[in-house]
Amino acid sequence: GNSVTQMEGPVTLSEEAFLTINCTYTATGYPSLFWYVQYPGEGLQLLLKATKADDKGSNKGFEATYRKETTSFHLEKGSVQVSDSAVYFCALPISSGSARQLTFGSGTQLTVLP
Amino acid sequence: GAGVSQSPSNKVTEKGKDVELRCDPISGHTALYWYRQSLGQGLEFLIYFQGNSAPDKSGLPSDRFSAERTGGSVSTLTIQRTQQEDSAVYLCASSLARARGLGREQFFGPGTRLTVL
Secondary structure, three states: OOEEEEOOOOEEEEOOOOEEEOEEEEOOOOOOEEEEEEOOOOOEEEEEEEOOOOOEEEEOOEEEEOEOOOOEOOEEEOOOOHHHOEEEEEEEEOOOOOOOOEEEOOOEEEEEEO | OOOOEEEOOEEEEOOOOOEEEEEEOOOOOOEEEEEEEEOOOEEEEEEEEEOOOOOEOOOOOOOOEEEEEHHHOOEEEEEOOOOHHHOEEEEEEEEOOOOOOOOOOOEEOOOEEEEEO
16 A cells, blocks of 8 residues: 655754655555644644655645655745744645545644744 | 534543544545654654545554544544553544635634543
């Protein structure tokens, strides 16, 4: 089945710093790729997604580009805010057939200090 | 509209007891998923329901775990004879599901935190 490896945290940054959270995947074919975010005390929310190679997903200032050459989907933000403090998960379908259930990375805890 | 809801939000039980966790998906979502989030294992898929099809139970860790979905809507995850390693946050998600919906977003509930003493 497909799998994902995510940069382990925790990551602590100052406000307005640049953020990169690395995510690489192993998959047959070209499944959709996702970043989910979990704010303190809340459930998982979809942050962004990309459905094919070279697609760029973006939302709330975050971006990630589906790169098949490097099998990567790194999450980036140019200037983080305190409100971005959360746990971030990279994910993809568990298999590249008709499966819709997801497999997740281990999560990266981000803390942004004022 | 209402999102995915789960109950209870917290459950503390004694080892050996049975527990039932409930999930109310978003109205109209035909696909429903259960995941488990634990410190040691991260986020793991447990079971997937799609319409009236037989569920995909491939992620259930043991036969103590079972789930059902009544009327294509509400789902109940049951854990029998709970063990301490069952302690985790149990997450439910739902999505629209169509033939070509592989990129379909899953909407997650807030989870049920289960603690087995």
